[in-house]
Each structure stands twice: as C-alpha cells, then as structure tokens.
Amino acid sequence: MVEDQQIANTKPLSCIVKLGGAAVTCKNELEKINDENLEMVSIHLRQAMVLGKVVGMDWSKRHGQLNSSINDVDDNGDGPMDCRNFIVVHGAGSFGHFQASKSGVHKGGLDQSLVKAGFVATRISVTSLNLEIVRALAREGIPSIGISPFSCGWSTSERHIASVDVSAVIKAIDAGFIPVLHGDAVLDQSQGCTILSGDVIIRHLAEVLRPEYVVFLTDVFGVYDRPPSQPNAILLREIAVDEDGSWRVVEPNLQDMNRQVEMTVAAHDTTGGMKTKISEAAAIAKLGVDVYIVKAATDHSLKALTGEIRGGIPDDWLGTAIRFLRK
Amino acid sequence: MVEDQQIANTKPLSCIVKLGGAAVTCKNELEKINDENLEMVSIHLRQAMVLGKVVGMDWSKRHGQLNSSINDVDDNGDGPMDCRNFIVVHGAGSFGHFQASKSGVHKGGLDQSLVKAGFVATRISVTSLNLEIVRALAREGIPSIGISPFSCGWSTSERHIASVDVSAVIKAIDAGFIPVLHGDAVLDQSQGCTILSGDVIIRHLAEVLRPEYVVFLTDVFGVYDRPPSQPNAILLREIAVDEDGSWRVVEPNLQDMNRQVEMTVAAHDTTGGMKTKISEAAAIAKLGVDVYIVKAATDHSLKALTGEIRGGIPDDWLGTAIRFLRK
Numbered sequence: 001m002v003e004d005q006q007i008a009n010t011k012p013l014s015c016i017v018k019l020g021g022a023a024v025t026c027k028n029e030l031e032k033i034n035d036e037n038l039e040m041v042s043i044h045l046r047q048a049m050v051l052g053k054v055v056g057m058d059w060s061k062r063h064g065q066l067n068s069s070i071n072d073v074d075d076n077g078d079g080p081m082d083c084r085n086f087i088v089v090h091g092a093g094s095f096g097h098f099q100a101s102k103s104g105v106h107k108g109g110l111d112q113s114l115v116k117a118g119f120v121a122t123r124i125s126v127t128s129l130n131l132e133i134v135r136a137l138a139r140e141g142i143p144s145i146g147i148s149p150f151s152c153g154w155s156t157s158e159r160h161i162a163s164v165d166v167s168a169v170i171k172a173i174d175a176g177f178i179p180v181l182h183g184d185a186v187l188d189q190s191q192g193c194t195i196l197s198g199d200v201i202i203r204h205l206a207e208v209l210r211p212e213y214v215v216f217l218t219d220v221f222g223v224y225d226r227p228p229s230q231p232n233a234i235l236l237r238e239i240a241v242d243e244d245g246s247w248r249v250v251e252p253n254l255q256d257m258n259r260q261v262e263m264t265v266a267a268h269d270t271t272g273g274m275k276t277k278i279s280e281a282a283a284i285a286k287l288g289v290d291v292y293i294v295k296a297a298t299d300h301s302l303k304a305l306t307g308e309i310r311g312g313i314p315d316d317w318l319g320t321a322i323r324f325l326r327k
Numbered sequence: 328m329v330e331d332q333q334i335a336n337t338k339p340l341s342c343i344v345k346l347g348g349a350a351v352t353c354k355n356e357l358e359k360i361n362d363e364n365l366e367m368v369s370i371h372l373r374q375a376m377v378l379g380k381v382v383g384m385d386w387s388k389r390h391g392q393l394n395s396s397i398n399d400v401d402d403n404g405d406g407p408m409d410c411r412n413f414i415v416v417h418g419a420g421s422f423g424h425f426q427a428s429k430s431g432v433h434k435g436g437l438d439q440s441l442v443k444a445g446f447v448a449t450r451i452s453v454t455s456l457n458l459e460i461v462r463a464l465a466r467e468g469i470p471s472i473g474i475s476p477f478s479c480g481w482s483t484s485e486r487h488i489a490s491v492d493v494s495a496v497i498k499a500i501d502a503g504f505i506p507v508l509h510g511d512a513v514l515d516q517s518q519g520c521t522i523l524s525g526d527v528i529i530r531h532l533a534e535v536l537r538p539e540y541v542v543f544l545t546d547v548f549g550v551y552d553r554p555p556s557q558p559n560a561i562l563l564r565e566i567a568v569d570e571d572g573s574w575r576v577v578e579p580n581l582q583d584m585n586r587q588v589e590m591t592v593a594a595h596d597t598t599g600g601m602k603t604k605i606s607e608a609a610a611i612a613k614l615g616v617d618v619y620i621v622k623a624a625t626d627h628s629l630k631a632l633t634g635e636i637r638g639g640i641p642d643d644w645l646g647t648a649i650r651f652l653r654k
Contacts (some may be wrong), residue, residue, distance in 0.1 A: 031388045055440050059426045059448035060455060061358045081440035099386045110502055113382050113408035120470050120504070121386035124462055127473060128387060131458060135451055143447050146454060151478035153495045165492070168480045175437055175514050177447070187502055 013173070013211040014084040016202055017045065017305065019133065021093025021183075022219040023296035031095050031125060033132055040297035041217060042140040048305035049178070051082045054141035067139070083143065085173050087205060088133070088180045091198040095129040096122050100185065100195055106159075108191025119193050122185040123150065130182045137180065145177040149184040149196055156196060157189040166208055181205075199280040206284045214284050215304045217296035222320030223278060225254060235318065239278070240325040241285040247278065247322070278322075285322045294319035340500070340538040341411040343529055344372065344632065346460065348420025348510075349546040350623035358422050358452065360459055367624035368544060369467040375632035376505070378409045381468035394466070410470065412500050414532060415460070415507045418525040422456035423449050427512065427522055433486075435518025446520050449512040450477065457509045464507065472504040476511040476523055483523060484516040493535055508532075526607040533611045541611050542631045544623035549647030550605060552581060562645065566605070567652040568612040574605065574649070605649075612649045621646035 019041060026032040046054065058067050092100075100106060103118020110116050130146045137144040153165040172179045183198040206214055224233040238251040281291040292304040300318045303309050313321055346368060353359040373381065385394050419427075427433060430445020437443050457473045464471035480492040499506045510525040533541055551560040565578040608618040619631040627645045630636050640648055 030393065053440060055444045057444040057447040058451055059429070059445075060422075060452045066357065081443060095387075102386070113380060116408060116470055116503060117382045117384040118386075120384040120465050120472065123472060124385055124458070124465060125387045127458055127461075131451070131454055134454075138447050138451060143443055145447065145450060145477070146475075147478045148473075148475070150472070150499075151474045151495055153479065153492065153498070155498070165480065168478055171480070171482070171514055172477075175519070176443065187498055192502070 012085065013209045014049070014086055014213075015305065015307065016087045016089065016205055016209075016211045016214045018198055018202055018214070018216045019088060019090035020216060020218040020296065021091030021095070021097075021198075023093075023217045024090065024133065025093030025095060025129070027094050027219075029094055030098055031128070033129070037297045038133065038136045039140075041301075042136045042142065044297070044302045044305055045086070045088070045137065046140040046142050047302065048307075049084045049086045050141055051084065053081050055081060056141060057138035057143060058135045060135070062135075081141075081143075083176060083178060086178050087169065087173070087209070087211070088137070088144070088178060089198045089202050089205070090129065090133055090180070090182050092126050092129065092183050096126040096183070096185075099125050105185050105193055106195040108188055108193050110192040115193070119185050122195070123148075126182055126184055130180060133182075134180050137178065143177045144180045145172050147172065147179045147181050149181060149201060150186050154184070154196060154201075155187045155189065156194055158191070159188060159194045161196070161200065161204055162189055164204060164208075166205065169205070170209075203280045203283050206287060206289055210287065211289060213290040213292065213304075213307060213310060214281075215301070216281065216291065216293040217301055218293060219296065221295045221298075221300070221318045222293045225249075236320050238313075239282070239285075239320060239322040241282045241322060242325055243286070245282055245286050247282040247285075281322045285324045288324050291322040292319055293322070339412065340536045341376070341413055341540075342632065342634065343414045343416065343532055343536075343538045343541045345525055345529055345541070345543045346415060346417035347543060347545040347623065348418030348422070348424075348525075350420075350544045351417065351460065352420030352422060352456070354421050354546075356421055357425055358455070360456070364624045365460065365463045366467075368628075369463045369469065371624070371629045371632055372413070372415070372464065373467040373469050374629065375634075376411045376413045377468055378411065380408050382408060383468060384465035384470060385462045387462070389462075408468075408470075410503060410505060413505050414496065414500070414536070414538070415464070415471070415505060416525045416529050416532070417456065417460055417507070417509050419453050419456065419510050423453040423510070423512075423522075426452050432512050432520055433522040435515055435520050437519040442520065446512050449522070450475075453509050453511055457507060460509075461507050464505065470504045471507050472499050474499065474506045474508050476508060476528060477513050481511070481523060481528075482514045482516065483521055485518070486515060486521045488523070488527065488531055489516055491531060491535075493532065496532070497536075530607045530610050533614060533616055537614065538616060540617040540619065540631075540634060540637060541608075542628070543608065543618065543620040544628055545620060546623065548622045548625075548627070548645045549620045552576075563647050565640075566609070566612075566647060566649040568609045568649060569652055570613070572609055572613050574609040574612075608649045612651045615651050618649040619646055620649070 024038045099121040134144045134146040152168045155163045169179045186196045188194040220228045223236045240250045241247045294301040294304045351365045426448040461471045461473040479495045482490045496506045513523045515521040547555045550563045567577045568574045621628040621631045
C-alpha cells in the first residue's frame with residue numbers, strides 16, 4: 001500500500017526536472033561527471049527557478065580549496081531570496097550502474113554477501129553523485145537539499161513502489177528548498193532489495209504532487225523513431241497520450257512517411273532505457289501534466305524549464321512534447 | 328509530538344556508537360578528515376560487529392583510482408555475512424560548524440538569505456563527511472548505509488526534537504545494514520531551522536531502541552574533572568546516575584581529593600561541548616543503558632565497542648563509564 005501524505009498546505013509545484021544520467025555524467029567512463037554540462041544545466045535551472053537575489057551556497061572545500069563563493073556571502077547580507085517550486089531527480093549514468101549490475105542488486109537476495117556488498121557499493125556511488133549535483137546547484141545559488149529515497153523510507157514490493165513517504169520532500173519545498181532526489185538502491189518486501197529508477201520516482205511524485213509540467217533533460221534532442229545515432233532517425237516532436245495511457249506520434253506524421261517507431265533499450269541500463277522513459281512519460285502526461293524531453297544544456301532545454309513553451313511550441317524548438325489528448 | 332514507531336519486530340540492538348567530530352576530523356583545519364584515526368576506528372568497529380566473512384563494500388573511485396577492494400569481490404562469492412546490530416552516529420568536527428556558525432543556522436530565520444544559504448552549505452558539508460565515513464566503514468567490510476536525519480523527516484520545535492521517524496533506521500537494521508546518521512541541519516517548527524546534534528540524536532535513538540550499551544568515541548581518554556589539557560586534570564573513571572537524572576563521580580573519590588568538577592564548553596562548538604555530552608550521557612544511563620566515553624582508535628575503545636568491559640571494568644582500562652545506580 002502506498003501511503004501518500006496530506007498535501008493540502010503545499011504551495012503549487014511548478015516543475016519536476018529529471019537530470020538524465022547520460023546528460024550529467026560521462027556514460028562510458030566510470031564515475032565521471034560531465035562538468036561542463038552540469039554547470040550549464042545548473043545555470044539554466046537557476047534562471048528558471050530563482051527569483052530575486054542569488055547567493056552561492058556551496059561553502060565547502062573543492063579540489064582542496066575553499067570555494068570562492070563563500071566570500072560573497074557577507075556582501076549579500078540579509079534579504080529576500082525566493083524560488084519557484086521545483087523538484088530535481090537525477091539518474092545514475094556512470095555512477096551506480098557498474099556496482100548494481102556487478103552484484104545484481106536489482107534482482108534482490110540480500111542474504112548473499114555479494115548482493116549485500118553491492119547494495120552498499122551502489123548507494124555509495126549514487127549518493128556521491130547526488131552530493132556533487134547538490135553542490136553544483138548550490139554554487140549557482142539554488143537552495144538544493146539532497147534527499148535519498150532510501151533514507152526517506154521509499155521501498156518496493158516485487159520491484160513496484162510499495163511504501164513512499166513524500167513528507168520530507170514536501171516539508172523541504174514548503175521551507176523554500178529544492179529537493180534533489182535520485183535513483184537509489186532500496187529495500188524490496190518480496191525479493192529483499194532492488195533498484196528504484198529516477199523515472200519511476202518522478203512518475204510517483206507527479207501523481208502525488210501534480211506539477212505544472214515535467215522536463216526530462218537528456219543527451220539527445222528528444223525521442224526519435226529509431227536510435228538517434230542512425231543518420232535517418234527522425235525527432236518525434238509531439239506525442240499524444242490517450243485516456244487509457246496509450247500514446248501515438250502526432251508530429252511529424254510518421255504514417256505519411258511510411259515509418260514505424262523502433263525502440264531500443266541500452267544494454268548497460270539496469271533500469272530500462274527509452275522504452276521505460278516513454279511509458280513513464282506517457283503515464284505522467286495522462287495525469288494532464290505536460291512532459292518535455294529535451295537535450296540538456298541547450299536553449300531548447302532552457303525554454304522547457306522556464307515553462308515558456310507551454311503556451312505554444314515555437315517552430316524552431318527541438319524536443320519532444322508528450323501531452324494528454326483532451327477529447 | 329514525537330511519533331515513535333513500532334519496534335516490535337526489531338532484532339535487539341547491541342550498541343549505538345558516536346564517532347565524535349574531534350576523533351575523526353582534524354578540528355583546527357576546515358573539512359579535514361583524520362584518516363589515520365578513521366581507519367583505525369573502522370577496523371575496531373568491524374572487529375566489534377562483523378561476524379563471518381568480510382567483503383570490501385566501497386567500489387567507487389577514490390583519489391581518481393578505482394578502489395582495489397572491488398577485485399576481491401568475485402573471490403568471496405556468495406555466502407553468509409552477518410553483523411551484530413549497531414548504529415553509528417557521527418558529529419561534525421571541522422565539517423559543518425564553520426558554515427553553521429557563519430550563518431547562524433542554529434538560531435533560525437530561513438527568510439534571511441544568509442541563513443538559507445548557510446543551511447544548504449551546512450548540509451553539504453555534513454553530508455560530505457557522512458559519505459566519507461560510510462565509505463571508510465564499507466572499505467573495512469561494514470555494510471554501512473548513510474541516513475540523514477533531515478531526509479528521514481527529523482525536525483525540531485524550539486530546538487527540541489518534535490518529529491522523528493526511526494522507521495528507515497529500523498528497516499535498515501532489520502535488513503542487516505549498519506545505519507550511519509549524523510548531526511544535521513533540520514527544520515524547526517518555531518524558528519524555521521536549527522542544528523540537531525549527534526548527541527541529541529543518540530539520546531533519542533537510545534530511548535526508542537534501547538541498545539545494550541552506548542559508546543562515545545572522542546579525542547581524549549574520557550571525561551576529566553577539568554579541561555584535560557591542564558596537567559593536573561583527573562580522569563573520571565565512573566559516574567553514577569540517579570533516578571532523577573542527576574549524576575556524581577563514584578571513582579575516583581573527588582571529595583577525598585578536595586576537588587570539584589569544572590565544566591568547559593568549547594567556544595567553536597555550536598551544539599555544546601562536554602557539558603552537553605555528560606547530561607546526554609546521564610539521560611541515556613538513566614534508561615539503564617551503560618555509556619562508555621573513550622579515546623578513539625585505542626585498545627580501550629575496542630574493549631568498549633566489543634562490550635567486553637560490561638562484565639567488569641579492568642583496572643588498566645582508561646575511559647569513563649556512566650551507569651545507572653540501582654538502589
């Protein structure tokens with residue numbers, strides 16, 4: 001049974017953002033952050049959410065040096081700093097996947113020492129990434145607060161969400177912070193443990209908190225009809241979701257082009273690739289929440305994050321909009 | 328109102344250990360871990376709690392290199408690995424204090440941008456330390472799981488614990504893990520935010536979970552009658568706690584020596600120094616739970632952690648035992 005908390009007193013949630021693992025890490029190098037992308041994503045998020053003055057919030061040593069932003073603090077003194085309500089959820093990318101797949105954490109079996117060790121190793125890896133992302137956001141002046149699904153009591157049964165406590169997330173938002181969650185190793189009531197993906201977390205948060213829109217930041221321009229590495233892949237600009245959760249491509253008109261959508265799942269991705277992403281996105285859109293899948297660190301993603309494309313999608317915008325089809 | 332969870336199904340808890348900030352960090356250097364002490368403490372904890380085989384559990388890069396322990400994993404394969412039930416709580420030492428005191432997080436006022444920034448900066452610093460301690464324990468084969476009090480919904484009112492959820496801690500223990508909590512910046516219902524110290528966390532956990540004993544690892548041999556830096560300071564070997572929570576020194580007999588206990592509070596410590604420590608320890612002892620305050624990384628601390636001094640304290644043991652006086 002999923003225990004959903006009272007959300008009566010919560011301020012409206014503007015947006016849930018997924019920082020895709022592929023967008024903020026170097027997927028082919030173990031535990032390597034894509035610093036350039038992460039910095040640009042952090043700037044975009046600050047532009048989209050922080051209202052009023054900006055104060056650097058990472059006052060910890062970095063590369064052995066004290067962060068320079070600490071010296072700005074006194075000058076800024078007291079005064080208002082406000083944010084639109086956002087939640088950030090990030091994937092694992094090159095953090096966690098290696099540890100999880102080597103030990104089979106997603107298949108459960110905590111009585112085996114390899115799985116138990118892998119559970120610990122996976123959490124160390126994904127919480128390391130969480131800390132680095134929280135710090136990158138804080139350096140830009142976003143009041144980010146790391147919250148691990150495991151720590152706030154999220155668990156699964158037969159790999160589906162069983163118990164969820166969103167109260168820590170809601171309290172953080174109400175206090176003016178930006179919660180930063182992540183795909184995590186969690187306990188599973190039937191098989192002992194599993195991996196809870198960032199995409200599943202987002203769907204659940206969207207169901208409970210009903211954001212105005214959801215943005216998935218990834219490493220390609222959106223969803224394509226076939227692997228985007230293929231030269232003839234076509235970007236799907238708009239997908240409509242039906243009341244029964246089924247979805248179809250509205251633009252471009254693929255039938256006119258005699259094409260069908262192929263789906264691939266990356267072999268290394270223990271939580272499922274594009275197929276999971278679209279079905280999770282469709283489930284969110286079915287709630288009446290617009291979903292945008294865009295390339296991180298581009299003008300297109302900035303437009304999605306600020307919400308300016310909600311009124312109408314410009315012709316030069318590159319990305320995939322997944323929306324509920326009102327009949 | 329403090330909401331205490333059902334603990335009916337929980338296995339008995341052997342020990343709650345406090346890793347004092349002064350014991351595992353270099354107090355006079357910002358965000359510097361005392362690696363030598365932390366490694367020895369981790370070895371002692373492993374000796375005190377891990378039963379059966381030992382598998383390295385930190386499979387993440389360290390100093391840019393992949394940890395060597397990852398290569399041991401396959402050789403160990405499957406098989407039992409069991410632990411006595413421990414909870415680790417650590418202080419902040421040279422992590423967090425600077426950020427908290429610069430911004431006045433303990434005094435509250437989240438509407439001020441300096442306090443809000445300081446709250447974020449403090450959490451970044453203390454969660455960085457938490458991650459490093461979890462990793463040090465995991466490298467030794469302890470299945471450690473970082474759990475932040477903020478994330479699992481701990482909050483205060485007028486700086487006293489108001490809302491506590493120990494279910495994540497209990498679930499982690501029941502699944503065979505060692506929860507690692509820490510002093511944290513938390514929300515406060517009356518003043519917006521404050522600092523929740525590791526000592527207060529331990530007292531609350533002891534009340535709810537009733538461990539067999541509690542060990543405080545610190546940077547001196549125990550509690551002295553005056554600052555231990557003074558040459559004539561005397562180690563208080565045994566303190567007896569009365570039913571009303573008051574305490575007195577049993578051994579040595581200070582009255583015979585014409586001395587009284589002086590208490591000092593270190594100026595940098597936003598959560599109170601030795602005075603807080605003794606009153607928190609006395610409150611725990613009043614529950615019938617023995618408390619040992621010992622110097623980290625010594626044979627004396629190992630004897631406290633294994634529980635072997637519970638039967639009787641050897642003459643050559645250096646430390647302070649704080650126990651309930653049964654009349």
